[in-house]
Amino acid sequence: MRYFYFYLWGKYTYAVEAPGKDSDNAIHFTMTGETAANYDCQLFWPLASPLEDGVTYAFSADIKSDMDIAVQFIGQNASYAGIYKDSYTAPADWLHVTGEFTYNAASEATDIIRVGFQFGGTPGSNVWIDNLKFGVKKVEKMKNVITNPSFADGTNGWTGLWGKYTYGVEAPGRTDDTAIRFTMTDETAANYDSQLFWALDTPLEVGATYAFSFYTKSDMNIAVQAIGQNASYSGIYKDSFTALNDWTLCEGEFTYNASDPADIVRFGVQFGGTPGSTIWIDDFKFGLKNEEAQPKAKNLARAAGGVTYIYKTPEEKRTALLGAMETWIKGMAEHMGDRMIGWDVINEPIDDSTKGVRGINGVFGSEDADGNPDTAPVEQDGLNLNWASNHFYWGYYLGMEYATKAFEYARKYCRPETKLFVNDYNLEVSPAKLDALINFVKYIDEHNETNAPIVDGIGTQMHAVAADLTREKIDEMFKKLAATGKIIRITELDVRHTYEPTANPSAEQLMKQADVYRWIIESYKENVPATQQSGFTIWSLSDHADEHTGWLTGDTPNLFDANYARKPAYKGVCDGIAGRDISEDFTGDDWKAAYEVKEEETPADQ
Numbered sequence: 211m212r213y214f215y216f217y218l219w220g221k222y223t224y225a226v227e228a229p230g231k232d233s234d235n236a237i238h239f240t241m242t243g244e245t246a247a248n249y250d251c252q253l254f255w256p257l258a259s260p261l262e263d264g265v266t267y268a269f270s271a272d273i274k275s276d277m278d279i280a281v282q283f284i285g286q287n288a289s290y291a292g293i294y295k296d297s298y299t300a301p302a303d304w305l306h307v308t309g310e311f312t313y314n315a316a317s318e319a320t321d322i323i324r325v326g327f328q329f330g331g332t333p334g335s336n337v338w339i340d341n342l343k344f345g346v347k348k349v350e351k352m353k354n355v356i357t358n359p360s361f362a363d364g365t366n367g368w369t370g371l372w373g374k375y376t377y378g379v380e381a382p383g384r385t386d387d388t389a390i391r392f393t394m395t396d397e398t399a400a401n402y403d404s405q406l407f408w409a410l411d412t413p414l415e416v417g418a419t420y421a422f423s424f425y426t427k428s429d430m431n432i433a434v435q436a437i438g439q440n441a442s443y444s445g446i447y448k449d450s451f452t453a454l455n456d457w458t459l460c461e462g463e464f465t466y467n468a469s470d471p472a473d474i475v476r477f478g479v480q481f482g483g484t485p486g487s488t489i490w491i492d493d494f495k496f497g498l499k500n501e502e503a504q505p506k507a508k509n510l511a512r513a514a515g516g517v518t519y520i521y522k523t524p525e526e527k528r529t530a531l532l533g534a535m536e537t538w539i540k541g542m543a544e545h546m547g548d549r550m551i552g553w554d555v556i557n558e559p560i561d562d563s564t565k566g567v568r569g570i571n572g573v574f575g576s577e578d579a580d581g582n583p584d585t586a587p588v589e590q591d592g593l594n595l596n597w598a599s600n601h602f603y604w605g606y607y608l609g610m611e612y613a614t615k616a617f618e619y620a621r622k623y624c625r626p627e628t629k630l631f632v633n634d635y636n637l638e639v640s641p642a643k644l645d646a647l648i649n650f651v652k653y654i655d656e657h658n659e660t661n662a663p664i665v666d667g668i669g670t671q672m673h674a675v676a677a678d679l680t681r682e683k684i685d686e687m688f689k690k691l692a693a694t695g696k697i698i699r700i701t702e703l704d705v706r707h708t709y710e711p712t713a714n715p716s717a718e719q720l721m722k723q724a725d726v727y728r729w730i731i732e733s734y735k736e737n738v739p740a741t742q743q744s745g746f747t748i749w750s751l752s753d754h755a756d757e758h759t760g761w762l763t764g765d766t767p768n769l770f771d772a773n774y775a776r777k778p779a780y781k782g783v784c785d786g787i788a789g790r791d792i793s794e795d796f797t798g799d800d801w802k803a804a805y806e807v808k809e810e811e812t813p814a815d816q
Contacts, residue, residue: 220251220330227338231272231304236340243333248282251330253339261285261322263315268347269325270308275300277335281327283309291319300329300337310347351461352421352497356408359494361388370407370439370478374398380490384425384457389492396485401435404482408496414438414466414474422477423461424494428453429571430487430653431611434479436462444471453481453489455570455609458524463499484657488571521589527607535604535612536619543623552629552744554669554701555620556613559605560634565646569603570610576601613650614658621664629744633669633701638687639678648694667697667744672730674705676722681729688737698738700746703730704767705779711764724782727769731786748783 218224221244230236237253245251261267273281282297296309313322325344329337358367361379365371368390374397383389390406398404414420426434436448449462466474477496481489522530543550561568561575568575574584578598585596587606597603604612620630632651637644647668655663668691691698705726706712707719715723734746750757752770766772769780784792 218253220253221245222251222330230340233340236272236338239329239337239339241330241333241335241337245330245333248280248328248330251337252284252326252328254286254324254326255342255344256324257322260287260320261313261315263313266310266312266347267344268308268310269342269344270306271327271342272304272306272340273298273300273327273338274302274304275329275335275337276302277332279329279332279335279337281307281329281337281339283325284328285319285322285325287319287321287323293318293322304338304340350495350500351423351463352495352499354495355410355497356494360492361390365390367408368406368478369409369476370405373404373482375404375482383490384492389490391488391490392481393488394482394485398482398485401433401480401483405437405478405480406491407439407476407478408494409476410474413440413472416466416468419463419465419499420477420497421461421463421499422448422494422496423459424479425457425459425492426451426453426479426489427455427457428481428487428489429455429609430484430657431455431609432481432484432487432489434460434481434489436460436477437480438474438477440471440473440475446470446474452611454524454528454611455606456524456527457492521593524607528611531604531607531612532615535615539616539619540623543620543628548625550624550628552631552667552699553620553624554631554633555616557633558635559613559632559650560643560646562636562640562643565640565642567605567610567613567646567650569605569607569612574603610653610657613654614664617654617664618658618660621660629666629697630664631667631669631697631699631701632665633671635671635673635702637670637691638672638674638683641686641690644687644690648690651694651696665696667699668694669699669701671702672700672704672746673702673749674726674730675707675709676705676719676726677708679726679729681733684729684733685737688733692738692742696742697744698734698742699744700730700734702749703727703746704749704762705730706762706765706767711762712766713764715766720778723767724778727779727782728786731783732789735786735789753777 220239221242222239223242224237224239226235227238228235239251239253241251269283275281279300280297281300283295285293285295293311293313295311296307298305298307326342327339356367360383361368364379371377373392374395375392376395377390377392379388380391381388392404392406394404422436432453433450434453435450438446438448446464446466448464449460451458451460478494479491559567561573563575564573566573572586574597576598577583582598584598584601584603587593587595587597595602604616608615617630620628624630632647632654634643634647637647651665651668654665658664670687670691688698705723707715707723712719731746734743748769750761750768752768752774753766753772754774755764755772757768758765769777769783771777781793
């Protein structure tokens with residue numbers, strides 16, 4: 211974002227005060243005894259670029275005063291030559307003023323680089339200004355014929371509500387009360403399976419140029435295409451857009467030709483082909499192009515307070531984030547090089563409670579150190595992510611595209627031999643979360659640009675709790691994971707005794723811990739085919755406090771105790787690997803023989 215500041219000079223004192231008209235603050239000017247003309251008290255906003263010849267600009271502000279002060283809108287160049295526009299009388303109560311003008315460089319001062327107000331000439335008077343806005347005048351791009359664009363009147367006027375979906379008019383919409391929501395059924399297989407149309411009063415005219423715009427969002431980056439149809443279902447097919455996780459403006463124009471299908475009597479969109487996906491549409495407009503339309507105005511200023519924030523569009527955010535993602539993944543892959551044999555590309559994507567994907571459809575599933583949950587970001591007077599430190603939800607801005615792109619980039623920059631994983635926890639105790647993770651992997655495989663499965667493996671962290679786990683639960687998880695055909699890895703194995711820290715476990719607890727370690731290794735070997743086994747990683751070495759400053763503080767989840775002596779859990783892992791009780795035929799002498807190194811002969815011995 212960029213920062214700008216008001217220019218403040220004149221025969222006055224000033225302060226930013228609360229409240230403003232509809233905001234927290236407004237700017238308050240008190241004229242000194244020296245003021246004698248309107249131009250000796252001015253307020254300006256610096257422009258990013260000079261005014262353009264022939265362009266129509268618009269402005270608005272809220273003003274008030276205690277002496278019915280004349281307030282005039284003006285522009286200036288660096289030499290103080292100006293353009294002088296509408297004047298207003300500021301009353302005792304807030305007055306909203308608006309105006310517009312077309313800049314003529316041939317007859318007016320050139321290189322206008324700041325705009326604002328002048329209001330001097332009345333010593334001791336007070337003027338307040340708030341909500342100053344200025345930019346290129348916005349003109350509707352089309353003569354809109356859709357009389358129910360935001361579905362405030364339900365689906366009245368809309369037709370073509372046929373397709374392989376369920377739908378409903380729901381609140382909230384993008385800015386109004388409602389939008390229409392479509393949820394695709396499992397039968398949808400192509401974009402034309404799901405459509406929405408507005409019935410036109412008259413068919414399209416040959417040679418006429420039409421414009422359209424609408425806002426859309428989805429939970430799975432759905433392709434949305436603008437189309438027109440006649441009564442026989444022949445169509446004209448126009449621009450396609452990607453519905454992201456946040457509301458995205460989709461707009462375009464076209465000229466209807468004699469070579470197009472005749473008698474187009476309805477216009478709308480099609481968006482089918484992704485079973486289980488949901489899409490929302492709002493603020494739909496369509497009609498003959500308005501030839502007077504200019505580029506959409508940008509608000510170059512905000513309420514009094516000194517700083518403006520120019521927010522990026524959803525598509526600009528998408529471009530920036532995908533660029534950052536690709537740069538980071540490329541850098542990691544190049545740095546690791548041949549040392550990278552496997553990569554946990556996406557970690558912990560599924561929320562425990564909702565089983566939804568974190569960051570998508572209002573699902574976050576994390577909180578800060580004080581227990582405050584992460585919530586949706588707010589763009590107001592800057593950006594407040596509302597996420598705890600070091601938390602970032604790619605899916606909030608990118609939808610499910612974050613997942614497909616992460617794997618596309620990883621596959622692009624890693625060696626072909628590198629195995630790419632999705633990894634998550636609590637899969638052994640939450641079958642629903644396991645199902646959600648498998649569907650997440652399936653989505654990546656089916657929607658990436660390689661047109662082939664791209665996820666090599668699934669990691670189950672296995673931060674197990676002995677008191678809450680049975681061999682049956684473990685078997686069920688590994689069988690379901692193996693059925694995916696993916697490589698399966700145990701990625702972060704440790705076993706605590708209960709959900710509360712256990713600093714001094716009993717002998718019974720130590721034996722149960724050993725059993726659970728053994729069950730996990732045994733079940734993995736028995737239920738996951740050898741060709742799908744990637745191995746397992748033990749999460750830390752011992753129960754020493756130095757190894758648990760940030761994870762399971764005060765607990766005893768590992769194979770060695772705090773003094774680095776082997777616990778029963780150590781044997782449990784060994785038994786699991788061997789597939790039997792190794793104490794039946796393995797002794798300390800065997801251990802010594804396996805690791806004893808003969809002394810090397812010295813030259814004097816030869």
